[in-house]
Amino acid sequence: MKSVDTHLAEILDAVRPLDPAELDLDQALGAVLAESVASPVALPPFDNSAMDGYAVRAADVQAATGDAPVVLPVAADVAAGEHAPHAVAPGMVTRIMTGAPVPEGADAVVPVEWTDGGTAKVAIRRVPPPGNAIRRSGEDVRAGDVVLGPGAVLGPAQLGILAGVGRxxxxxxxxxxxxxxxxxxxxxxxxxxxxxxxxxxSNSYTLVAAVRQAGGEAFRRSAVGDDPARFLETLHELLGEADAVITSGGISMGAYEPVKEALSPLGTVRFEKIAMQPGMPQGFGLVGDRQVPIFTLPGNPVSSYVSFMLYVRPALAKMRGLPAGPPATVTATTTRALRSPLGKRSFLRGVLEGERGAPTVAPVHGQGSHQLAALAGANALIVVPEDVAEVPEGTPVEVIPL
Incomplete structure (x- = not known):
C-alpha cells in the first residue's frame, strides 16, 4: 500500500495554481492577491476630526474646568465632506463633525461631551491636550506604501483597505x-x-461545506446511481464549469463501482490502496481537455471527510496559490488508551481541549468509518503512526484540529 505522505506529494505535484484574473472587489472575497497594491495617497488624506465636537486652539481653553468653563463663540460649522477652507482665529472655535477637515489654526478637538453643546457659543469644561481627537494625514498609510502583497487572502478587512486606497x-x-x-x-x-x-x-453536504470552508466555491450535483456510462456522461457535463471535481463512493474492490469502472479505462486516474484508516481506497487523476483534477474519495462518510482533510484541502490551497502541505498538528495528551492496526496510519476522531494550556484529547465513542454522528461530535483527528499498535493513556500524540 502507498503511504499517506506519498499520495499527498503526488497530488500536490500534479495540481497547479489557478491563473490570476482581474476581479471586481464584489467578487474577490476569498481570492488570493497576485499583485502588490500601493496607496496612491496618504490615509487619511487630510487631518480630520475623530469625533463630533469643537475645533479649538488648545491654548485658548487651558483654564477650563467643570466648575468654571471657558465660554467661546462658535464661528462656523464644518461637516464631513466640506470643501471650503476654514480657519480658527484666536479666541474662537469651529463646530466640527466626525471626518471633517480640521480648520487651519486648530490644534485640538474638544468632544461635544466635554461641553454644553452650544451652537452660537459653547462652554468648554475640560482641557484638551494638543492633537486631541485629530486623525493626522498619513498616520495609517503614507502615499506610496504597499498595503497588500501577493499571497494575501482577501477577507473583509483586506477588501476594505483595497477600496480605501481607491482600487x-x-x-x-x-x-x-x-x-x-x-x-x-x-x-x-x-x-x-x-x-x-x-x-x-449526506456526503455531498459534508464535502460542499468543507470546500467552502477551505476557500473554494462548491457546487453540488445530484447523486448518480451505479451505471458507469451515466457517471461518465455526468462528469463530462460538469468539466466545463469545474476547476476540480470530488466524487464519493464507487471506488472499492466489489461489484457496482461506477467511478472506478468509468475512469480506469481513461488511463489518467489511478485507484490505489493507501496505508490509512479510515479511507484506504483512494483515487486521483486529471481528466478532460483542461486536465481538471479529480479526487475520487471513499463512500463511507467518515472516510470521505478524513480524505478531504488530508488530500483535497492541501490541493485547494495550492490551487489558490497558498503554501500547501500536510495538515497542521498540535501535540496533546491522550486521556484514554488508543489502539490502531499495524501498517496503517490511523486518524481517530477525538475531542481536543485546552489548546492554549496543556492540551488533552479524548477519542470519541464510535470510530467506525460509517459513524457520522461520532464525527459530528469530534473537533480533531488523533494521528497514530503506522508502526504503533497501542498508545497508553497519558501519552503525547499528534492531533489535527478540525
Missing amino acids: RVVRARPRPRVVVLSTGAELVDPGMPLGPGQIWE
Missing part, C-alpha cells in the same frame, strides 16, 4: 470552482421519503 479591480487567483458528486443507487436526497434499502445522501 475597484485587483489581480488575484479566484476561489477554485469545485463540483461535488456522490454515487450510489441507494442514495436519496434529504427531505425525500426513504424506500427499502435506501439512505439519505
Whole structure:
C-alpha cells in the first residue's frame, strides 16, 4: 500500500495554481492577491476630526474646568465632506463633525461631551491636550506604501483597505470552482421519503461545506446511481464549469463501482490502496481537455471527510496559490488508551481541549468509518503512526484540529 505522505506529494505535484484574473472587489472575497497594491495617497488624506465636537486652539481653553468653563463663540460649522477652507482665529472655535477637515489654526478637538453643546457659543469644561481627537494625514498609510502583497487572502478587512486606497479591480487567483458528486443507487436526497434499502445522501453536504470552508466555491450535483456510462456522461457535463471535481463512493474492490469502472479505462486516474484508516481506497487523476483534477474519495462518510482533510484541502490551497502541505498538528495528551492496526496510519476522531494550556484529547465513542454522528461530535483527528499498535493513556500524540 502507498503511504499517506506519498499520495499527498503526488497530488500536490500534479495540481497547479489557478491563473490570476482581474476581479471586481464584489467578487474577490476569498481570492488570493497576485499583485502588490500601493496607496496612491496618504490615509487619511487630510487631518480630520475623530469625533463630533469643537475645533479649538488648545491654548485658548487651558483654564477650563467643570466648575468654571471657558465660554467661546462658535464661528462656523464644518461637516464631513466640506470643501471650503476654514480657519480658527484666536479666541474662537469651529463646530466640527466626525471626518471633517480640521480648520487651519486648530490644534485640538474638544468632544461635544466635554461641553454644553452650544451652537452660537459653547462652554468648554475640560482641557484638551494638543492633537486631541485629530486623525493626522498619513498616520495609517503614507502615499506610496504597499498595503497588500501577493499571497494575501482577501477577507473583509483586506477588501476594505483595497477600496480605501481607491482600487475597484485587483489581480488575484479566484476561489477554485469545485463540483461535488456522490454515487450510489441507494442514495436519496434529504427531505425525500426513504424506500427499502435506501439512505439519505449526506456526503455531498459534508464535502460542499468543507470546500467552502477551505476557500473554494462548491457546487453540488445530484447523486448518480451505479451505471458507469451515466457517471461518465455526468462528469463530462460538469468539466466545463469545474476547476476540480470530488466524487464519493464507487471506488472499492466489489461489484457496482461506477467511478472506478468509468475512469480506469481513461488511463489518467489511478485507484490505489493507501496505508490509512479510515479511507484506504483512494483515487486521483486529471481528466478532460483542461486536465481538471479529480479526487475520487471513499463512500463511507467518515472516510470521505478524513480524505478531504488530508488530500483535497492541501490541493485547494495550492490551487489558490497558498503554501500547501500536510495538515497542521498540535501535540496533546491522550486521556484514554488508543489502539490502531499495524501498517496503517490511523486518524481517530477525538475531542481536543485546552489548546492554549496543556492540551488533552479524548477519542470519541464510535470510530467506525460509517459513524457520522461520532464525527459530528469530534473537533480533531488523533494521528497514530503506522508502526504503533497501542498508545497508553497519558501519552503525547499528534492531533489535527478540525
